Amino acid sequence: MDLALPGVLPVLNAGAVVRAIRFGLAVGGAVAPRSVFARKNYFYPDLPKGYQISQFELPVVVGGEILIAVEGAEKRVRLTRAHLEEDAGKSLHEDFHGMSGIDLNRAGTPLLEIVSEPDLRSAKEAVAYAKTLHSLVRWIGICDGNMQEGSFRCDANVSVRRPGAPLGTRCEIKNLNSFRFLEKAIDFEVRRQVELIEDGGKVVQETRLWDPQKGETRSMRSKEDAQDYRYFPDPDLLPLEITPQAIARERDALPELPVAMRERFIAGHGLPASDATTLTASKALADYFEAMVKAVGGEPKTCANWVLGEFSALLNRLEVEADAGPVAPVALAGLVKRVLDGIISGKSAKDVFAAMAAGEGEADAIIEAKGLRQVSDAGAIEAIVDEVLAGNAKQVEDYRAGKEKAFNSLVGQVMKASRGKANPGQVNEILKRKLGEDAGPGGLAS
Amino acid sequence: MLTLEEVQAIADLARIEVPEGEIAALQQQLNGIFGLIEQMRAVDTAGVEPMAHAIDLTQRLREDAVTEEDRHALYQEGAPQVEAGLYLVPKVIE
Numbered sequence: 001m002d003l004a005l006p007g008v009l010p011v012l013n014a015g016a017v018v019r020a021i022r023f024g025l026a027v028g029g030a031v032a033p034r035s036v037f038a039r040k041n042y043f044y045p046d047l048p049k050g051y052q053i054s055q056f057e058l059p060v061v062v063g064g065e066i067l068i069a070v071e072g073a074e075k076r077v078r079l080t081r082a083h084l085e086e087d088a089g090k091s092l093h094e095d096f097h098g099m100s101g102i103d104l105n106r107a108g109t110p111l112l113e114i115v116s117e118p119d120l121r122s123a124k125e126a127v128a129y130a131k132t133l134h135s136l137v138r139w140i141g142i143c144d145g146n147m148q149e150g151s152f153r154c155d156a157n158v159s160v161r162r163p164g165a166p167l168g169t170r171c172e173i174k175n176l177n178s179f180r181f182l183e184k185a186i187d188f189e190v191r192r193q194v195e196l197i198e199d200g201g202k203v204v205q206e207t208r209l210w211d212p213q214k215g216e217t218r219s220m221r222s223k224e225d226a227q228d229y230r231y232f233p234d235p236d237l238l239p240l241e242i243t244p245q246a247i248a249r250e251r252d253a254l255p256e257l258p259v260a261m262r263e264r265f266i267a268g269h270g271l272p273a274s275d276a277t278t279l280t281a282s283k284a285l286a287d288y289f290e291a292m293v294k295a296v297g298g299e300p301k302t303c304a305n306w307v308l309g310e311f312s313a314l315l316n317r318l319e320v321e322a323d324a325g326p327v328a329p330v331a332l333a334g335l336v337k338r339v340l341d342g343i344i345s346g347k348s349a350k351d352v353f354a355a356m357a358a359g360e361g362e363a364d365a366i367i368e369a370k371g372l373r374q375v376s377d378a379g380a381i382e383a384i385v386d387e388v389l390a391g392n393a394k395q396v397e398d399y400r401a402g403k404e405k406a407f408n409s410l411v412g413q414v415m416k417a418s419r420g421k422a423n424p425g426q427v428n429e430i431l432k433r434k435l436g437e438d439a440g441p442g443g444l445a446s
Numbered sequence: 447m448l449t450l451e452e453v454q455a456i457a458d459l460a461r462i463e464v465p466e467g468e469i470a471a472l473q474q475q476l477n478g479i480f481g482l483i484e485q486m487r488a489v490d491t492a493g494v495e496p497m498a499h500a501i502d503l504t505q506r507l508r509e510d511a512v513t514e515e516d517r518h519a520l521y522q523e524g525a526p527q528v529e530a531g532l533y534l535v536p537k538v539i540e
Binding site: 011012013014015016034036037041044045058091092093096097098099100101102104105228230233235237238239241 | 459461499500501503504506507508509518521527529530531533534535536537538
């Protein structure tokens with residue numbers, strides 16, 4: 001932590017530089033061969049030195065873009081820059097006998113600030129952007145993404161304008177530590193600015209704080225304090241040089257990026273775009289899916305259905321990531337293989353999955369223990385069908401009188417008599433054949 | 447050349463309280479500095495790459511490892527008011 005004690009000098013952490021390079025490469029930005037640290041001067045209790053070490057004219061990453069999807073439509077959001085700076089302390093405005101509490105533990109630790117161009121047009125787009133960015137920084141391993149602890153934070157600059165007019169004066173909103181607050185704060189701020197302008201007022205450029213209790217933004221600093229940071233190069237730090245070798249090293253270490261993986265899932269695996277998008281929202285989930293497809297030996301759509309269906313529901317219930325779930329990809333593949341080769345029905349498979357999630361063992365062992373093996377023996381199914389037909393003369397008559405619904409009722413009876421174990425495809429086939437032997441629907445009864 | 451109001455604004459930004467009677471003298475000194483800057487600006491620097499630092503070297507990086515020991519308690523002792531590990535300051539927002 002940095003308490004601004006006299007004589008303390010800054011030293012740049014190599015780990016922070018490596019992470020900045022990775023980010024620059026992941027968004028297709030330019031990693032600056034030479035970047036410069038500057039002092040941003042302002043007075044606030046979370047910054048005991050009276051200035052923040054940041055970058056101004058020559059940031060470490062310039063440009064790049066993030067691809068977002070909002071309600072099915074894709075959009076490119078341009079990035080202005082990403083710069084390295086030191087974090088400030090954390091202000092707690094709860095009541096400490098009428099005072100503010102300052103936590104300086106993170107003051108002076110490195111931070112990568114990512115700035116986008118004014119390309120976002122709604123709170124929904126801003127949330128989609130923030131979520132995509134959140135997923136990306138975890139994907140490339142430069143941030144744990146914990147928003148509660150402040151590992152990933154966002155500030156939103158909001159302005160309004162009449163259609164076609166230039167961008168209006170913006171306000172910056174701070175203290176947004178969840179995607180839900182980000183959306184609510186922007187929506188509130190848009191309404192506030194619109195009402196202000198409609199009442200003949202003018203938006204003043206300022207920093208505003210989101211108050212989650214009241215659900216509103218309010219002015220953080222008084223209006224007469226015009227912000228003037230008086231940036232100048234920090235004499236305590238020399239320019240940062242990043243060699244082509246260092247960039248190449250990080251490029252080689254970078255995993256396949258979500259955008260590329262999504263394309264591969266669509267083109268290579270034939271998945272619908274929506275499945276591919278959800279699967280690549282987190283690296284853990286995407287890796288799980290890939291491991292499962294490999295273990296099954298194909299069938300990507302069936303695997304995707306399981307990963308996005310039962311498995312994701314389980315993860316949500318347990319509130320864990322895919323790599324921390326109780327069912328390994330190879331284990332889930334073992335279950336899906338039994339469905340694919342007709343050993344168990346899709347319905348039984350869900351019960352087996354629930355048992356696997358509860359730690360009852362591998363799919364095969366559970367299938368045997370619970371006697372869920374599907375009856376695919378035609379002779380056995382025929383016997384059950386005969387029995388059901390004999391005992392449900394009314395439905396048979398209805399079916400033959402043209403009531404299609406009666407057929408479904410008969411299928412249900414057979415499934416029930418087999419205690420759900422009969423292969424439904426075979427039941428349909430045998431039942432149709434047996435009912436057609438005498439006469440089809442509407443035919444003459446003998 | 448700076449006006450008296452600009453001198454006052456700069457003092458406010460730097461959180462320096464300047465007694466009424468000293469503003470004029472300060473204005474003169476600051477304008478003297480601006481005069482020096484103007485003199486330097488007259489030098490032809492076309493084709494000269496600007497330096498970010500007086501020393502023509504690049505930044506050495508330190509390894510990403512914890513090197514400091516935890517001296518939180520000691521630091522807290524030096525603050526006028528602390529609570530729950532926090533440094534207490536006059537309320538900064540209304």
